[in-house]
Amino acid sequence: MGRHTEPVDLSHVTPRERAVLELLGDHLTHDDIGRKLFISTRTVESHVAHLRHKLGVPDHRGLVRLASEYRLDVAREPAPTVKVPLTTFVGRRREIGDVADALAGSRLVSVVGPGGVGKTRLALATAMSAASSFADGVRLVDLVGVVDTEGVDVAVARACGAVPTSRREPVDALVSELRGRRVLLLLDNCERHLDGVADLTERLLTACPGLSVIVTSRVRLALAAERVYRLEGLSAGSDGDAVALFVERAIAAGSTPPTTSDLDRIDGICRTVDGLALAVELAAVQLPSLGLAGMERAMLDQERLLVGGSRLTPRHRSMHETLDWSVAMLQPPAHAVLCRLAVLAGPFGGDAAVAVAGFAPVDAQLVPFVLRTLVEQNLVATTATATGELAFRLLEPVRQYALARMTPADSPALERHLRWCLATLGSLRGADSSDLEQLGGNVRSVLAREVGSNSPHPAASALAREFGMTLFRWGRLAEAQQRLEQAAALTSDDLDAATDLAQAGAVAKCRVRGDEALRLELASASRARAAGSDVAAALALVRAAELLYRFPGMFAAPEVDAADGYLEEAYGLAPGDAHVEAAAEVASANARPRQGEAPTLRAMSALHRASRVGDEQLVSAALDAATGERIHTGDVIGAHRLSVQRVERLTASPDSPGAGLELKDALHVATFTALGAGDLRGARLMAERQRDLPFLVEQRDLADEELLAPAALAGDWEVVRRVGERFLEDWTEAGSAPAPGRGIAPAAVALSYGLQGRDTQRAAWLRVLATMRGVRPADASRGSGYGEVFDALVLLHGQQPLAALETLVSPEPRGLFGFVFEQWAAALAAEAAVLARHKRADELLQGANRKSVGNPVATAITSRAAAVRTGDLPLLLSLAEDFLRAGTAYQQTRTLSLAEALRGR
Numbered sequence: 066m067g068r069h070t071e072p073v074d075l076s077h078v079t080p081r082e083r084a085v086l087e088l089l090g091d092h093l094t095h096d097d098i099g100r101k102l103f104i105s106t107r108t109v110e111s112h113v114a115h116l117r118h119k120l121g122v123p124d125h126r127g128l129v130r131l132a133s134e135y136r137l138d139v140a141r142e143p144a145p146t147v148k149v150p151l152t153t154f155v156g157r158r159r160e161i162g163d164v165a166d167a168l169a170g171s172r173l174v175s176v177v178g179p180g181g182v183g184k185t186r187l188a189l190a191t192a193m194s195a196a197s198s199f200a201d202g203v204r205l206v207d208l209v210g211v212v213d214t215e216g217v218d219v220a221v222a223r224a225c226g227a228v229p230t231s232r233r234e235p236v237d238a239l240v241s242e243l244r245g246r247r248v249l250l251l252l253d254n255c256e257r258h259l260d261g262v263a264d265l266t267e268r269l270l271t272a273c274p275g276l277s278v279i280v281t282s283r284v285r286l287a288l289a290a291e292r293v294y295r296l297e298g299l300s301a302g303s304d305g306d307a308v309a310l311f312v313e314r315a316i317a318a319g320s321t322p323p324t325t326s327d328l329d330r331i332d333g334i335c336r337t338v339d340g341l342a343l344a345v346e347l348a349a350v351q352l353p354s355l356g357l358a359g360m361e362r363a364m365l366d367q368e369r370l371l372v373g374g375s376r377l378t379p380r381h382r383s384m385h386e387t388l389d390w391s392v393a394m395l396q397p398p399a400h401a402v403l404c405r406l407a408v409l410a411g412p413f414g415g416d417a418a419v420a421v422a423g424f425a426p427v428d429a430q431l432v433p434f435v436l437r438t439l440v441e442q443n444l445v446a447t448t449a450t451a452t453g454e455l456a457f458r459l460l461e462p463v464r465q466y467a468l469a470r471m472t473p474a475d476s477p478a479l480e481r482h483l484r485w486c487l488a489t490l491g492s493l494r495g496a497d498s499s500d501l502e503q504l505g506g507n508v509r510s511v512l513a514r515e516v517g518s519n520s521p522h523p524a525a526s527a528l529a530r531e532f533g534m535t536l537f538r539w540g541r542l543a544e545a546q547q548r549l550e551q552a553a554a555l556t557s558d559d560l561d562a563a564t565d566l567a568q569a570g571a572v573a574k575c576r577v578r579g580d581e582a583l584r585l586e587l588a589s590a591s592r593a594r595a596a597g598s599d600v601a602a603a604l605a606l607v608r609a610a611e612l613l614y615r616f617p618g619m620f621a622a623p624e625v626d627a628a629d630g631y632l633e634e635a636y637g638l639a640p641g642d643a644h645v646e647a648a649a650e651v652a653s654a655n656a657r658p659r660q661g662e663a664p665t666l667r668a669m670s671a672l673h674r675a676s677r678v679g680d681e682q683l684v685s686a687a688l689d690a691a692t693g694e695r696i697h698t699g700d701v702i703g704a705h706r707l708s709v710q711r712v713e714r715l716t717a718s719p720d721s722p723g724a725g726l727e728l729k730d731a732l733h734v735a736t737f738t739a740l741g742a743g744d745l746r747g748a749r750l751m752a753e754r755q756r757d758l759p760f761l762v763e764q765r766d767l768a769d770e771e772l773l774a775p776a777a778l779a780g781d782w783e784v785v786r787r788v789g790e791r792f793l794e795d796w797t798e799a800g801s802a803p804a805p806g807r808g809i810a811p812a813a814v815a816l817s818y819g820l821q822g823r824d825t826q827r828a829a830w831l832r833v834l835a836t837m838r839g840v841r842p843a844d845a846s847r848g849s850g851y852g853e854v855f856d857a858l859v860l861l862h863g864q865q866p867l868a869a870l871e872t873l874v875s876p877e878p879r880g881l882f883g884f885v886f887e888q889w890a891a892a893l894a895a896e897a898a899v900l901a902r903h904k905r906a907d908e909l910l911q912g913a914n915r916k917s918v919g920n921p922v923a924t925a926i927t928s929r930a931a932a933v934r935t936g937d938l939p940l941l942l943s944l945a946e947d948f949l950r951a952g953t954a955y956q957q958t959r960t961l962s963l964a965e966a967l968r969g970r
Contacts, residue, residue, distance in 0.1 A: 085112040090132035156299060156306025157187055164191040164294050168277060171292035172270055175280040178296035180462035181343030184281040185253050187296060192251050192279060201246040209254045209461050210411040210506030212513040214261030221265060230766040231577050232799035236268060241798050243273040254461055255282040263288055298340025303328035307335035307345050314349035330357050343462060344387035346443045388466045391442060398427045402435045403444055405478035407467035410510035412448050412456035412503060420485040421478050483511050483522055490531045501539055508532050512551060526556035530565055537572055537722055540762030546572040559596035563589045567605060571722035575729060577767065579619025582612055603635035603645045611652035618806025647674035651683055654690035668694045685711055685727040692734055696884045702919035705742035708735040725760050736771050741885035743922035745952035748775040766795050770810035777813040780955025782821060789814040803839045809851050811837060819859030820955060850882025857893045866900035891916040892926035899930045921951040929960055938967055
């Protein structure tokens with residue numbers, strides 16, 4: 066069967082599904098795809114089912130064939146390009162050549178000129194003509210819908226496929242994505258954000274030598290590297306570009322082709338509007354109804370129609386005069402609809418037009434017909450969305466003009482715009498990300514308008530709140546937090562504000578931003594007290610205390626002592642309240658034992674209290690405390706069982722940030738307790754589930770690194786290499802800051818290289834570990850709890866059992882992970898003593914037998930040590946299969962090596 070002639074349409078396919086499709090094209094199995102993408106086989110199967118549905122493929126064989134064709138298309142067309150406009154581009158051949166020449170001599174070219182002169186179309190045409198010179202493609206970013214400078218970085222990052230992480234801001238992600246690539250970036254409509262665009266462009270050009278940038282703006286960026294191309298009107302004369310454009314658009318509007326003698330008269334009309342491309346197009350569509358004579362009379366009479374034009378520069382005046390003239394010819398309903406549509410930012414559909422513009426004196430049923438008229442008059446343009454559907458938009462000069470001419474009768478469009486945004490947000494579940502992008506521009510525009518208002522609309526806070534929650538569900542955590550804070554600022558209801566701030570605080574916790582989360586919890590308490598709700602204020606203070614007790618790793622220097630004061634204040638605000646007392650007990654139970662302090666056993670009491678008040682998130686926090694108690698008393702097997710129960714209690718797809726935080730943390734705890742209990746497959750599964758959480762889609766690094774220790778202990782070197790490279794790039798790009806709580810990741814990579822005999826790479830990763838923990842390189846592993854076990858594994862692999870034993874029996878405190886890996890440490894110490902023929906070998910074997918119960922890996926290591934000591938070859942060979950069943954190919958291989966050595970004695 067031959068290839069399809071049509072390209073594979075991936076407009077509805079998510080980035081993760083696209084990656085799955087590409088690997089299907091390499092004829093990989095679902096298991097192989099899961100390993101390459103670090104997701105479970107079950108998740109791969111789900112993506113495959115979605116792909117078959119979206120691409121209309123009846124069976125798996127057909128999908129693989131389609132995937133192979135997609136791989137061919139990718140190989141042939143590696144450089145994505147911008148969409149071709151729906152109308153033809155007339156003339157400007159000289160200008161295209163000039164801009165292309167400028168681009169060849171400078172990596173930054175700014176096309177500068179007044180609104181309506183044709184900057185965007187010229188830049189697009191130049192980009193399309195130059196696309197073959199940019200192996201990694203052309204990216205177009207329209208900044209019209211961006212309302213603040215921070216949004217510039219986000220918009221450009223999204224257009225370039227640069228995903229921020231918990232440690233890297235959008236600009237850092239952009240640098241990482243574009244460095245080493247040959248890309249042409251087209252930044253359109255930059256005049257409203259000159260400083261932000263200039264800062265971003267300068268940083269990108271400095272860091273990314275293969276990047277070139279075309280900017281369109283009414284004002285230059287004023288950068289040293291900038292080459293400015295000032296765009297004038299279309300060339301004059303009967304054979305000029307202005308006349309050619311006029312004629313083409315007039316014929317498209319229904320006019321008969323002009324005679325040769327008409328061309329001079331058309332040239333006169335074009336000169337009247339200074340050859341501005343948009344003005345020429347606006348004038349051309351009037352030719353069928355007015356005729357040349359009528360147009361000439363109307364153009365001569367424009368001064369009478371002009372409103373304030375004389376105060377403008379000549380070229381801006383020409384544009385405004387033409388718009389005045391074009392709008393004056395509209396019927397009143399069309400004039401009203403045009404002004405009302407101007408509140409919409411970016412492309413919009415017919416439903417949005419009706420919702421915003423369909424009110425008295427314009428009947429809603431008339432809006433689609435009026436919209437068609439506005440399109441015919443070139444006042445509204447048509448465009449294609451990312452999904453290929455037809456959409457409408459007002460070019461920015463027209464939109465700004467129409468906004469300035471809204472009358473009091475049109476002003477309800479502002480509220481209708483707000484309410485349409487609010488209603489549409491609720492329909493986005495399961496939608497494509499392009500839908501969120503299109504609506505997001507409108508929501509941001511509304512919120513910017515309301516924030517700048519002296520009296521924000523009462524529904525503005527609800528819009529910010531709903532947008533924040535939607536962004537959370539889509540994994541846009543940084544903006545989700547911002548919008549929830551904005552919701553609190555926009556509402557006059559202090560209790561609602563307290564709730565919004567608490568939700569924002571939960572998002573900050575999901576982002577591992579402890580200082581921000583603490584600030585928001587305290588702000589929530591303040592607003593709750595202002596509302597007269599002492600209980601809500603007390604609960605916020607308890608959450609602040611819990612944050613410090615339970616998540617000290619979120620802070621560079623946590624002030625844990627302050628938590629006691631928050632709890633005391635909470636008790637004073639709501640004495641005797643059952644919910645507050647339960648929350649306070651859970652928070653206290655999560656306090657980690659301080660140096661020299663015996664672990665407490667308060668978690669089960671806290672769990673009973675949390676269950677009685679019916680707060681599931683509180684129950685989850687209590688289970689976390691109970692898990693910690695089990696770990697600190699040496700019961701890692703019980704801790705593992707409890708952590709799995711906690712995961713099973715929580716909703717798989719959390720809707721709220723608080724529930725999301727609990728599930729994320731539950732999966733994190735279940736991952737490392739599974740490691741400690743020797744359940745390597747369970748640890749891998751929990752890590753994969755955490756990585757696949759929808760709200761972490763743009764901060765995968767928060768879960769990505771959890772795969773490293775399970776993969777290293779299992780001997781899956783390829784996964785460790787791939788994830789480790791991303792981890793190191795991300796950490797390095799973010800400034801190589803200390804992060805003691807995340808040290809197990811580099812330690813695991815160092816372990817994998819050590820077990821492969823790659824000592825140089827291992828040493829480099831141990832230096833990373835030392836920097837992250839803030840210790841000397843010589844002490845990279847000491848006192849971590851996991852580092853000693855990992856070092857011992859490498860020393861045993863390198864036939865240094867005595868050094869391994871000394872590492873494992875050191876009396877130095879090892880913190881939480883010392884308890885987590887206690888069974889591993891005991892089993893490895895026994896093996897080291899046996900191999901070193903140490904006098905304590907029997908003693909350590911007996912201790913390991915007692916301690917390793919319930920841990921299949923530790924039990925097998927202990928049994929292996931005993932088999933080596935007694936020379937039991939059949940037992941050694943049977944243990945090799947036990948290791949394989951336990952999910953560690955490395956230990957199986959090591960066992961066979963020990964058996965071979967035993968044979969050779």
